[in-house]
Amino acid sequence: MTLQAKKIDKINADIRQAEADAGRDVCSVQLLAVSKTKPAADIIKAYQAGQRQFGESYLQEALLKQKELSCYQICWHFIGPIQSNKTRQIAAHFNWVHSVDRIKIAKRLNEQRAANLPPLNVCLQVNISNEPSKSGFQLDELADAVEQVSKLTNLKLRGVMAIPQPATDYKQQCKPYHLLYQAIKHLNKPELNTFSFGMSGDLRAAIAEGSTIVRVGTALFGSRSD
Numbered sequence: 001m002t003l004q005a006k007k008i009d010k011i012n013a014d015i016r017q018a019e020a021d022a023g024r025d026v027c028s029v030q031l032l033a034v035s036k037t038k039p040a041a042d043i044i045k046a047y048q049a050g051q052r053q054f055g056e057s058y059l060q061e062a063l064l065k066q067k068e069l070s071c072y073q074i075c076w077h078f079i080g081p082i083q084s085n086k087t088r089q090i091a092a093h094f095n096w097v098h099s100v101d102r103i104k105i106a107k108r109l110n111e112q113r114a115a116n117l118p119p120l121n122v123c124l125q126v127n128i129s130n131e132p133s134k135s136g137f138q139l140d141e142l143a144d145a146v147e148q149v150s151k152l153t154n155l156k157l158r159g160v161m162a163i164p165q166p167a168t169d170y171k172q173q174c175k176p177y178h179l180l181y182q183a184i185k186h187l188n189k190p191e192l193n194t195f196s197f198g199m200s201g202d203l204r205a206a207i208a209e210g211s212t213i214v215r216v217g218t219a220l221f222g223s224r225s226d
């Protein structure tokens, strides 16, 4: 077994344990392997260990890797900040976008998603810790944003993504996810069933609070210099 396979097995075991501890169904949480800044060779190793969902944050880098890996059946997720001039290529080359942080970006992705492709799966990024420096919708903007994005027919609104302020205390880690999960449930839209919550450092708390996709980079591929 390769080192990469061992790491994937370990994280999947951690996810299964967290699901069980939270009384969640087995495999109700998916692992998204965040491969930003890592070479295509690392993705291949993870792929060979069974991983199919990969997340990227930097468009140009992602496009180069996608070209190299075009013969692999990979589901690509864009999770990084989105400038307007990047939407065309994101709409063309990804299956999911987790980081839709403004209506303008949703509209552009919708216009630019080719009609022959299935609708682009999107999550709204929510600025759950109210950090002025962070992008995303505020909680009180969420209902209106859901309303507007739901009308865009080349997009499929799946749920929300959050990157809370880092905390080491378990209870502090839970809080923002709890708040956002409740806010979505309150909207009473069962089709919003994707909660892109949790990274290497707060996976257990995120799963306890309803995560359905954890985005793991460091714990899988090692540390980055970004």
Ligand SMILES: *Cc1c(COP(=O)(O)O)cnc(C)c1O
Pocket: 034, 036, 057, 079, 080, 163, 199, 200, 201, 215, 216, 217, 218, 219
């Ligand atoms: C980089 C990144 C991750 C992965 O973070 P790790 O701490 O390396 O697991 C998750 N989500 C987003 C949005 C990221 O940009």
